[in-house]
Amino acid sequence: xxxxxxxxVSVRGKQIGGEQPCICTPVVGASMEQILLETxxxxxxxxxxxxxxxxxxxxxxxxxxxLETALAIRKIAGEIPILFTxxxxxxxxxxxxxxxxKKIQLLIEVCKSQVVDMIDYELLYEKELVSLRQVSKEYGxxxxxxxxxxxxxxxxxxxxxxxLKAESYGADIAKVAVMPTxxxxxxxxxxxxxxxxxQLSIPLITMSMGGLGVIxxxxxxxxxxxxxxxxxxxxxxxxxxxxxxxxDAIRIVQKYMLSS
Ligand SMILES: O=C1C[C@@](O)(C(=O)O)C[C@@H](O)[C@@H]1O
Numbered sequence: 001x002x003x004x005x006x007x008x009v010s011v012r013g014k015q016i017g018g019e020q021p022c023i024c025t026p027v028v029g030a031s032m033e034q035i036l037l038e039t040x041x042x043x044x045x046x047x048x049x050x051x052x053x054x055x056x057x058x059x060x061x062x063x064x065x066x067l068e069t070a071l072a073i074r075k076i077a078g079e080i081p082i083l084f085t086x087x088x089x090x091x092x093x094x095x096x097x098x099x100x101x102k103k104i105q106l107l108i109e110v111c112k113s114q115v116v117d118m119i120d121y122e123l124l125y126e127k128e129l130v131s132l133r134q135v136s137k138e139y140g141x142x143x144x145x146x147x148x149x150x151x152x153x154x155x156x157x158x159x160x161x162x163x164l165k166a167e168s169y170g171a172d173i174a175k176v177a178v179m180p181t182x183x184x185x186x187x188x189x190x191x192x193x194x195x196x197x198x199q200l201s202i203p204l205i206t207m208s209m210g211g212l213g214v215i216x217x218x219x220x221x222x223x224x225x226x227x228x229x230x231x232x233x234x235x236x237x238x239x240x241x242x243x244x245x246x247x248d249a250i251r252i253v254q255k256y257m258l259s260s
Contacts, residue, residue, distance in 0.1 A: 050081070
């Protein structure tokens with residue numbers, strides 16, 4: 001097992017990949033009004049990061065409206081880091097009428113605006129990934145490179161490979177979300193997380209989705225996952241639980257881990 005010194009990604013003072021797991025809460029409203037109400041509600045619950053899942057936004061094809069909405073989210077979120085994601089339909093996102101090229105143009109404009117702190121883009125689109133990485137770096141926007149599998153859990157080696165690939169493409173953070181079909185798959189995910197943690201220098205995020213995967217959202221940090229996603233008002237993926245419950249569960253485990 002290699003032992004690599006691990007980088008911490010610091011965003012607006014929030015440490016991603018530090019001692020404590022960060023909780024990220026998605027915003028999935030369709031209209032600007034819904035998005036802003038949802039953001040207000042979520043902010044009251046104290047997430048570490050807010051993810052705007054813009055693939056749910058009905059005006060996603062209008063760059064100006066996307067930028068205006070991002071700015072309005074920023075005004076509410078204050079210093080809470082904002083992650084901007086347009087999840088592709090192929091990896092579980094809401095269907096949108098944008099081609100991959102148009103989507104990249106939008107992501108570039110969002111990076112240039114510097115209103116958000118991070119973007120997420122799939123490892124699936126290698127060519128686009130490289131150009132987007134250059135632009136995001138130029139504007140100081142952190143980039144998560146991700147892989148999602150809504151059908152099954154690949155072998156441990158494949159999961160680790162996805163994260164190594166993200167690092168080799170210059171990701172700030174590598175992310176993998178997979179679907180378990182048995183409790184054994186949860187062990188695979190935990191094991192892959194632990195192994196990736198020993199091989200990568202960047203922070204990583206992993207989770208198993210669906211009801212069966214809940215334990216990975218509660219305990220992934222013990223194996224090296226830096227962020228866990230929770231529901232603020234509405235869920236963005238199967239198996240997410242309310243932020244209040246997630247905070248309680250982590251607090252209880254940490255309380256007894258530290259006291260014994
Ligand atoms: O990729 C992820 C992780 C996620 O799919 C989850 O399972 O919690 C939720 C998405 O909003 C986010 O972009």
